[in-house]
Amino acid sequence: MTRAPQKRRLETRAKLLAVAEEIIETEGVSALRVEDVVARAEVAKGTFFAHFGDKDGVLAVILGARVMGHLDAMEAAPRPASVEEISQRLTPLLNFVAQDRMIFDLLLRYSGTTGAEVDEVVTQGFLRQIDLFAGWIxxxxATGEIRTDQDPTLLAEGIQAFLNHVLAIGFCIEHDRQPPAEALLPYLKGWLLR
Amino acid sequence: MTRAPQKRRLETRAKLLAVAEEIIETEGVSALRVEDVVARAEVAKGTFFAHFGDKDGVLAVILGARVMGHLDAMEAAPRPASVEEISQRLTPLLNFVAQDRMIFDLLLRYSGTTGAEVDEVVTQGFLRQIDLFAGWIxxxxATGEIRTDQDPTLLAEGIQAFLNHVLAIGFCIEHDRQPPAEALLPYLKGWLLR
DNA sequence: CCAAATAAATGACCGCGGTCAACTTATAAA
DNA sequence: TTTATAAGTTGACCGCGGTCATTTATTTGG
Structure with missing residues (x-):
């Protein structure tokens, strides 16, 4: 039987998270170095890995929480009444992910269950997002606003696909930098309207 | 004015490529180590980077060439006459990319022009793929087999999006391992049929 | 044929993520 | 209180990608 984590552990974890968030806030995700984190938190390097497994681990916790925040906001807002409004609702999340390729890569990599770690925040967020979309759809x-010949879940997963597509393209093409939500709209219309 | 590369340089490059391909062939993409390559090719480490910029550089050359090979085959085959046949034509390429997450990541990262390096093989392949799809579409x-209310290029880019989606999902979900081409079909039908 | 100039190759060195046997601290059983 | 056991932490060490001042080979102009 596994013992409850002791206070010391929780404090260490909190300190590491605080430092990591501080660095991300001021210098950006790409500037995060494990060695900086442990130095500023005044713990040994091994401690970091004992807590988060690897560098992506701490990023998953922090970025996962932010994604959850966006999902909260999306759930709190009134349901979109049109395809355009779907695109509007997605804008903040889209801009968040678009700000740094590392965020996109990490979310894409963690966005499905890889076996055991189903309790990952990012995975939860992914599933929640699909549910949310499916609800909108x-x-x-029901109002006849969009096509009814396909299952809401499939349509929701399709939106996910277009989201990632638009983000990936956005990171590649330097010229013609339109905001991701704008690039998304034509796909959304072609996918949802009939 | 830039001078033509001298014979020695071409030989070195060829040797490095041969060794890298040999390793990829026998041990897989993920097992590729720059230090192994230069050791077996009997050149210094710096030489590798003088030739390919970074590790991804040599992978882009090798994997880009393979993608081109698949595109050749797809162009040589008769045009698909239905959505199911599109999925069939895509199967070899899909299986190639699905064999290792590193391949998927690299192609996704390089698959758009990132400014100057438009002459990257992978970027070429990406554009060629869109053209090919657009032609099929x-x-x-014209035969009335699929929807006509959207531009072929947009529909082609949508296929690209679903391709990547199915691959990404395939890497995440461990259970329920259906071949990617099979997972693709429902999206393709929803996207192309009317 | 011989310098000066440029291309190519070298390998010691660095940064940084990740490991692990040893050590310290907390908790439960005797 | 003592002692066995587990939880938590430590930091030297490793692997591997990537850099760059220096050295060696090749080309070119006189």
């Missing part, structure tokens, strides 16, 4: 189907 | 539109 079902409602829009 | 235009032909299917």
């Amino acid at each position: 079902a409602a829009l189907q | 235009a032909a299917l539109q």
Whole structure:
């Protein structure tokens, strides 16, 4: 039987997270170095890895939480009444992910269950997002606003696909830098309207 | 004015490429180590980077060439006459990319022009793929097999999006391992049929 | 044929993520 | 209180990608 974590452990973890968030806030995700984190938190390097497994681990916790925040906001807002409004609702999340390729890569990599670690924040967020989209879609189907010949979940996963596509393209093409939500709209229309 | 590369340089490059391909062939992409390559090729480490910039550079050359090979085959084969046949034509390429996450990541990262290096093989392949799809789509539109209310290029880019989506999901979800081409079909139908 | 100039190759060195046997601290059983 | 056991932490060490001042080979102009 596993013992409850002791206070000391929770303090160390909190300190590491605080430092990591501080660095991300001021210098950006790409500037995060494990060695900086442990130095500023005044713990040994091994401690970091004992807590988070690897560098991506701490990023998953922090970025996962931010994604969750965006999902909270999306759930709190009124449901979109049109395809354009879907695109609007997605804008903040899209801009968040678009700010740094590392964020996109990490979310893409963690966004499905890789076996055991189903309790990952990012995985949760991914599933929640699909559910959220599916809810929006079902409602829009009920009003006849969008196509009804496909399952809401499939349509939701399709939105996910276009989201990632637009983000990936955005990181590649330097010229023609339109905001991701704008680039998304044509795909969304072609996918949802009939 | 830039001078033509001298014979020695071409030989070195060829040797490095041969060794790298040999390693990829026998041990897989993920097992590729720059230090192994230079050791077996009997050149110094710096030489490798003088030739390919970074590790991804040599991978882009090798994997880009393989993608080109698949595109050749796809162009040589008769045009798909249905959505199912599109999925069939895509199967070899899809399986190639699905064999290792590193391949997927690299192609995704290099698959757009990042400014100057437009002459990257991978970027070429990406553009060629879109063209190829657009050609297929235009032909299917002419026969009335698929929807005609959207531009072939947009539909082609959508296929690209679903391709990547299916691959990403495939790497995440361990259970329920259906071949990627199979997972693709529902999206393709929802996207192209009307 | 011989310098000066440029291309190519070298390998010691660095940064940084990640490991692990040893050590310290907390907790439970005797 | 003592002692066995587990939880938590430590830092030297490693692997590997990547850099760059220096050295060696090749080309070119006189």
